[in-house]
Amino acid sequence: MMVQPEGVAPAWSPTVESAELARMSAFRRAAGVRAGREFQATPDLHQWSLDDMPAFWALVWDFFSVVGDRGVTAVRPSVMPDAVFFPESRINLAENLLAPWADSDEIAVALVREGDGLLSAGDSLTGRQLTQRVGSFAEALRERGVVAGDRIGLVLPVGPDALVCTLGALAIGAVVSSVSPEFGAPSIVDRLGQLQPTVLVAAPFYRWSGKAFNRSDNVAEVVRALPSLRVVFLAGEDDGAAARACQGECSVVPLEPALSRDVQPSYERLPFDHPAYVLFSSGTTGKPKCLIHRGGGVLLKHLVELGLHADIQPADRLLFYTTTSWMMWNWQISCLALGATLVLHDGAPTYPSASALFTSAKMTSATHLGLSARLLDHLRAEGIALDGExxxxxxxxxVTGSPLSPPTAEWLADELGPNVMLNPISGGTDLVGCFVGGDPTRPFFAGEMTGPILGTAVDVYAEATRRADDNEAGELVCLQPFPTVPVGIWGDATGERLRATYFDMWPGIWVHGDRAVRSSTGGVAILGRSDATLNVGGVRIGTSEIYAALADHPVVADSLAFGQEWDGDTRIVLLVVTSRDAELDEAAKASIKSAIRAACSPRHVPAVIVEVADLPRTQTGKISEIAVREAVHGREVKGIGALANPESLDAIVAAVPTD
Incomplete structure (x- = not known):
């Protein structure tokens, strides 16, 4: 297990002063006034947030000065998948994100982009400039007949254009879905095609890892496959391919003129449950599900997560590495509602060096940096020093994307020092937010997240809805409604797919699909996805336990474990990408097996260890164990377009023995 034993020192602890200055402390005091009693610490506050949900969420609205008409009712009792919050309210997500910025000449958006062999500062936007461009785009949409509820598809890299178009569409009540430009046309159409968008905003060109990519033919193929389109805005040069692909009365126009008029936004205040975003599941297990997220829920959930658990305050600067396909794009832009500057990194996370994101943070004076655990594992394995970076x-x-291993957490704490809080978070596209994360007022222990997010009844359940004991693995669940329970899945009129996805195992209880374990201190460790759990001889084995055992192994730079059907049972196959200058000889394999046996159990030890050059990853950097398992067994790999490097599967299939 990844949970730390009793008596282990925390990897990071707040000072008395920093804890007192944290917004979490101010909120806890405000909650004490609201509840008529004192809350000693965050766990007490968390329990109140579940025991008196109406009072808690009403306080969130008031504490963060949400702009809108609140109504009287904060929460109406319901059983998931129903989730009824602020049923009488009228609200606009974009209006709240821009509220601190409308008359501000401070920098609201900073940009770092790739140059030739280096990173360079891109054009920034003041609050006033951002607001004007949002107003201009919103007006351009209205002039083309776009109304609340229409779907707007974005195929754009991370940058100001993607932000402005998102906020402009939200301002008029349109529903936004975005896909990164590196996706192939079939994968983009698999996603946006389900929504029948009326508007597409696309970039025919983008840069990645020091190279320029021309995607005009890809954009044209997407346009050709979306007959619902009425207008296509092109960000960048136009070679005419998209116009030739248009059907019916669809027109293609340049984006920049639509952003350049001096127009202040006019916001449509809509019901709390009005959809703001449709996000897509990864597609690695089939055609992507289109998850519909309500604007009011996104705002309140993100205010809790960014404003309290991440302690983002006015004048802070948040740089969270993401693509426009990942939910962290939608998550990070909500920092604007807190008066914090949004720092955008347009490019690869490891260009021109593996520590590029730390360089980007230094260039922009970022106070908060978000990145993947896998990237940190790589930096540690390569011995890259972060001191001064x-x-x-x-x-x-x-830190998110996958579990942060104890060795990497301890290394990161040593590299950055006691003044930098480490805050692993975990949630998903399903809730466009987090279930567990950090707390700026309490210590962080390597190998776990500090506790549940306020307002979420997160727990770990074993079989038959039995609450798992401390340090016992089980399913991560949520027992009560929260504001970002999806409104539904697009095309699922009866709600059957939504119920089957999250509530089939235990009706009324959200089963997240993560194996987890709870420590005696209330911390939570994520062990990996339940659908990737290995079942060897009837024993369930979490793959992340194997990865944690190898986190410090000198030969292993990266690894992936999967179950191969073998002789009427299942055997564990471990794929290994070796560290620089290391060799996977028989002695190294024996050492790997010994490390896993010592840290886990004999049942965790792989039957076969195979060296490979690369592991398949989704566009957001997560390794795909399921894709490997299906490919090795000769089965169709569903959603292969969601992989950033599908060619790696062919080499793996050739390398894994089948007899």
Whole structure:
């Protein structure tokens, strides 16, 4: 298990002063006034947030000065998948994100982009400039007949254009879905095609890892496959391919003129449950599900997560590495509602060096940096020093994408020092937010997240809805409604797919699909996806336990474990990408097996260890164990277009023995 044993020192602890200055402390005091009693610490506050949900969520609205008409009712009792919050309210997500910025000449958006062999500062936007461009795009949409509820598809890299178009569409009540431009046309159409969008905003060109990519033919193929389109805005040069692909009365126009008029936004205040975003499941297990997320829920959930758990305050700067396909894009832009500057990194996370994101944070004086655990594992394995790379302004590192191993957490704490809070978070596209994360007022222990997010009844259940004991593995669940329970899945009129996805195992209880374990201190460790759990001889084995055992192994730079059907049972196959200058000989294999046996159990030890050059990853950097398992067994790999490097599967299939 990844949970730390009793008596282990925390990897990071707040000072008395920093804890007192954290917004979490101010909120806890405000909750005490609201509840008529004192809350000693966050766990007490968390319990109140579940025991008196109406009072808690009403306080969130008031504490963060949400703009809109609140109504009387904060929460109406319901059983999931129903989730009824602020049923009488009228609200607009974009209006709240821009509220601190409308008359501000401070920098609201900073950009770092790739140059030739280096990173360079891109054009920034003041609050006033951002607001004007959002108003201009919103007006351009209205002039073309776009109304609340229409779907807007974005195929754009991370940058100001993607942000402005998102906020402009939200301002008029349109529903936004975005896909990164590196996706192939079939994968984009698999996603956006389900929504029948009326507007597409696309970039025919983008840069990645020091190279320029021309995607005009890809854009044209997407346009050709979406007959619902009425207008296509092109960000960048136009070679005419998209116009030739248009059907019916669809027109193609340049994006920049639609952003350049001096127009202030006019916001449509809509019901709390009005959809703001449709996000897509990864597609690695089939055609992507289109998850519909309500604007009011997104705002309140993100205010709790960014404003309290991440302690983002006015004048802070958040850089969270993401693509426009990942939910962290939607998550990070909500920092604008807190008066914090949004720092956008347009490019690869490892260009021109593996520590590029720390360089980017230093260039922009970022106070908060978000990145993947896998990237940190790589930096540690390669011995890359971070001392002096992150800049003096940095005070928090957020980590997600996969579990942060104890060795990497301890290494990161040593590299960055006691003034930088480590904040692993975990949630998903399903809730466009987090279930568990950090707390700026309590210590962080390597190998776990500090506790549940306020307002979420997160727990770990074993079989038959039995609450798992401390340090016992089980399913991560949520027992009560929360504001970002999806409104539904697009095309699922009866709600059957939504119920089958999250509530089939235990009706009324959200089963997230993660194996987890809870520590005696209330911390939570994620062990990996339940659908990737190995079943060897009837024993369930979490793959992340194997990865944690190899986190410090000198030969292993990266690894992937999967179950191969073998002789009427299942055997564990371990794929290994070796560290620089290391060799996977028989002695190394024996050492790997010994490390796994010592840290886990004899049942965790792989039957076969195979060296490979690369592991398949989704566009957001997560390794895909299921894709490997299906490919090795000769089965169709569903959603292969969601993989960033599908060619790696062919080499793996050739390398894994089948007899």
């Amino acid at each position: 992150a800049g003096r302004a940095l005070r928090q590192v957020l």
